[in-house]
Amino acid sequence: MGDLKQTPLHAMHLSLGAKMTAFAGYDMPVQYKPGVLKEHLHCRAEAGLFDVSHMGQILLTPKSGDVADAALALETLVPAAIAGLADGRQRYGMFTNDEGGILDDLMIANRGDHLFLVVNAACKDADLAHLQAHLSDTCEITPIPDRGLIALQGPAAEEALAALAPAARDMRFMDVIVTDNAFGELWISRSGYTGEDGFEISMPGDQAEAFARALLDNDAVAPIGLGARDSLRLEAGLCLYGSDLDTTTSPVEAGLTWAIQKVRRTGGAREGGFPGAARILAELTGGPARKLVGLRPDGRAPMRAGTPLFAEADGGEPIGQITSGAFGPTIEAPMSMGYVTAAHADTGGTIYGEVRGKRLPATVVDMPFRPATYKR
Amino acid sequence: MKFTEEHEWLREEDGLIVVGITEHAATQLGDLVFVEMPDTDIEVAKDDEIVVIESVKAASDIMAPIDGTIVEVNDAIVANPELVNEDPQGDGWFFKMKASDASQMDDMMDADGYAKFIG
Missing domain, CATH: 2.40.30.110 (Aminomethyltransferase beta-barrel domains)
Structure with missing residues (x-):
């Protein structure tokens, strides 16, 4: 286990009695003392806190200074419409390959003068190389390995987070904000991977444990391991990269057509222009x-x-x-x-x-x- | 009560052998979500895989700990598999057997031996 990486919350997981497992090269909590079933139900009834710091956080900054240039550049790698994404909004997308398969799925946020990406842990090195190979002419590509990432999910998530970051209350699904508080600069999105209302919060790595413990001080918030994260996302019908999505599955086969906006489809103003467009557009028309x-x-x-x-x-x-x-x-x-x-x-x-x-x-x-x- | 290296316990009760899984096994398996029992009145041999259980993590088999006949199965844990996690050495029992040769239990571990075995 000596080669496994640790997130900024690793010591906290151990102190909370988590059972740890190797996941995407990290030593991660698979469950805490209550176990997978109770953790799952707690998240649905109140709020669950998930350490997702193993995921990749990447900034995509346009060299021109115009975020539209970064958006158009990213559209050459993803079938989602990014140029139309408003400031302060986030969208789901996937990197496709030339065969129309999926290299990774990710969240893409427009933060005014740059884009912020969150990618899967197991793919983050490959994603970075992919971005550098294709977008380095137009964008600065900056991995952010020193920040923590926490998901807070469930009906009590808003109350719990608003107690620390009041601006969270005014967000709606897929909004993103940057806000300062006692834990430094927080990057918050109202999204998640459970089907619940909730948030994903990026914070300075050295503040991650203090921030997580402040959330856990709320009686409604309990830590949730990877075991329940998987059953929660499956109940929500959300795909897991590496299981339901891979380089052989197209977004259309996977039912992710909602993530390919009209403007990128046949007849749209920015039709195609992403890897594997021939297969993907044909499947959109004729069915997979x-x-x-x-x-x-x-x-x-x-x-x-x-x-x-x-x-x-x-x-x-x-x-x-x-x-x-x-x-x-x-x-x-x-x-x-x-x-x-x-x-x-x-x-x-x-x-x-x-x-x-x-x-x-x-x-x-x-x-x-x-x-x-x-x-x- | 006797214990096997497969983390089953056996208890004599009214001339029958009641069989379940140990607390240690239940904890290691995690929450059970599915139990498939054998038919009753069937003859089984030691180490036959006769019960399938699935936890939130994975499927496992429960083996017959001795030769004998399955007399009764615990339908309550089929309907409510969580009962096994809640009370593995009581209400969460799996099945009752009529032993063909009760001496097969002689070499099994007692509680102290099992506690040492799981360390």
Whole structure:
């Protein structure tokens, strides 16, 4: 374990009795004393604090001084519309490759004179190299490794954060602000990865523990590990890079068409112009060969990642595979997502997952499994 | 009460052997979310994988600790798997067996031995 990196909250996790695990090269808390189920339910009922400091924070500053130049430059790497993103707003996007697959998914914020990106921990070095290879003519690309990142999620998140940073109260979903307080400069977005209303807060690394403990002093706030983070995001129907998204899955197959705004699609003013546009635009028009669908197993047995899927209870070739599967503590039932051939992707259909040699029925459902409660 | 290296406990009760998983095992597995029981009145051999459990983390098998016949299974933990985490050595029992050869239990650990085993 000696090679694992530590976040600024590592000592706090240990002092809170976290069970640690290796994740994306970091020693991270997988659960605290209450365990995954209770942590999950606590986040839905009150508020959960997540250490996401392992994720990559990157500034993209236009050399021209005009943020529109950074936005247009970034549009050459992502299918999302960034040039239209207002000051103080954030948008979800993904880096695509020439084959129309996904290199990483990320959050992109317009902070007036520059863009702020948050990328996945496992991809951050590759993302930086990718940005430097393609955008260094137009932008300064600045990794921010010395800041902490905390997610505060759940119905009590607003009250808890507003006690320390009152400006948070006036934010709506996907707003971003920069605000000073006793913990230094906070970079706050009203977003997250649980389907709950909540925030992601970047702060100076040397203030991270003090800030986290100030939040945890609120009785409504409990620390949540990676275990519950995964079941929360799955209930919310949110994809996990490396599981549900990878270099072979296109954004259209993954159902992320909402993250490809009209202006970037066929006939739009800034049509295409991102890696893999030929495949992605064709799939937008003609439909993909396979689709990511939500599945609710009819029984109680979870269908986990890797479970092969079949059209029939007996015989036939697989029509796809589960990419994420777990028990949903809020819906009190197992839930999965996976790719199936388009012919079997219709909501309401029954397909079969092969679990321990048995074909078990599951119903294709719309996601999320549990509706989001964002403050729009 | 006797204990196995597979983290099961066995307790004699009214001529039957009640079997469950230890508190240590329940803690290590994390919250259980699914239990699949064998049929009753079936004969099983020691080390047969007869129960499937899934926790929030992963699936595991529970093996028959001795040869015998499954007489009764605990339907309460099928309906409410969390019961295993709440009371693993009481209400969270798994099944009751009629032992073919109760002497198979002689070499199993007692509570002190198991405590040393899990260290």
